[in-house]
Amino acid sequence: MKVEFKARRLDLLRMHLDVIREAFKQAVAPDRVTVEYPRERKKYPANFRGIIVFDKDKCISCFRCAHICPANAIQMTFYEKAWPGIDYTKCIFCHFCVDSCPTGALRSTKIHDIAFATMGEMKLNAVQMLKAPELTREDSFTVEYVVDSQGWRLEKKAEIDELALEQFIIPEKRRVSVCVDPESCLGCRLCVELCPNDAISVDRKANKLNILPEKCTGCGICVRNCPMKVLELKEVK
């Protein structure tokens, strides 16, 4: 019993010494992992989801971004065509819109730190989304968290992370709308009225749909809205 007690006392003393040693070590060279944000910038993975920019030339007004948005943050507004505008009060940065865009008109940037002065400014329209917001760079270091067998470490490099937009080229599969089952067509002409490119017309004499492949952009609005589901998107070579 007495021996145990003594051992415990010695153990305590050893622990005190450990604490003092560790404190001195940390005071001289701390292992801290703080990022001094505006002056240092954390290096993010290449596909980290940032603010979204819009390319009006590629947009085919298919509304898929607005349909898929789980936060209902995208509203289509009519300019030359119907173009998406993102409400950043609602946006959850899931980037489903970017993923769903068939032509790559919406894409992500490497800008992850955005600030708005008012709530009203957070609702961007398509024209405001045409180019990425201007970034004031205050950082002169790039830091990166390194996790290995020795634990966490902060690696600091005296270089600026390149935030310029990369040009993604999405392999485009050109698809057009085709009526696969003309006998089931009701002739409701919903597709004709919905088509943003006036590619669909009805041949009254032959009693059938006339889809012009050169005008059709493959947006699929007619396919989604056809009550009889007789339209389909088909790939063309």
Added chain:
Amino acid sequence: MIEVLIDLIRYFLSILKSNQLDIPLIKPIIALIMKIVAQIPIPYLSNLVDFILAVILWRPLFAVVVMPGLTVLMIYLLYIVWFERKLTARIQWRVGPLEVYRPLRGAIQALADGIRYLFQEAIVHKDAHRPYFVQLPILAFIPVLLPIAFIPAGNVVGIKSPYAVQLTIAFISLIPITVIAIGWASNSRFAFIGSVREALMYVAYEIPFIVAAISMIFLYKSGDPYIIVENQWIPGAILNPLAFLVFLIAMLMATSRLPFEIPEADQEIAFGPFVEYSGILFGLVMVLAYEKLYVMALLFTILFLGGWNGIYISLLGDLNAPIWLTIKTIVVISIIAMVRSMYARYRIDQAIRIGFSWLLAFSMVALAIGVVIGYEGGI
């Protein structure tokens, strides 16, 4: 009339001139100032400048007002608040104060805080005992700052006394009474709990602290700092390590630093006795513990670390002793500041058990060691 006044000033000047600091380094500078002043055609200006310089370099005033007195105390306060926060932050993987003047890594944060305190409204709440509530933070400075007059630094001394160590201990023992009174005057439950805790801690550390100091007085056979420092060709810390340890721990307890931060206990009773203070009054009571630490560290340096003994630089002359004393004191305090980030707070019963069991026992053994070394003809 003017003749009489000038005679009076001459008389004062002769008193001042008889006890001047001898610093070879600044002699050419003073000569240069006097030369420049002599060329300015304003009557009595050179006499006035001469008088002012004589006042500043008068040893007792220099000791109390400049070094190791109030000016150094002021600079030390600005330094230690920043240093303690910064050091704790480093050990705890934070950054600490940084944005108030970034090139110095936030070094003037304490100054900024002080200015803010100065302009903030000092609220005296309805239930407080108004006269005491306002007076006590200022009254508390009497026992804190008076020891500085008695602690010598070589030739530079405010009041020369053979009982300087005893006097300093007596003044330090008075400080908790003002803190308890502050808690009473605040008339709030947190302040009351804080006062009671302060009283408990006072009981716990005071006896070992005084016994440890007395053991050193026995060891050197005098309470006169001059004799104590003269005798320390071996530092007192080596002569009587137990007294050294007891004094160090009593110092932590007395200045309510972690692991004995029981009276102030931010997380439980929100700064204890000082919870009701705001504005400049809070600024005054907040630095109370730091000033107490400064005075105790001065005493600690004199008793255990050889006081103002150090490498003598002939260029500095009389300034050697104050500079060495200040450097040693600041180093001691800087090391003590580190304890804060290492330990958690003890419970009240644990702290009092420490005070009354082995701290008291160690101090008694230290007293025995002191008596033996002193009796043997000593050092």
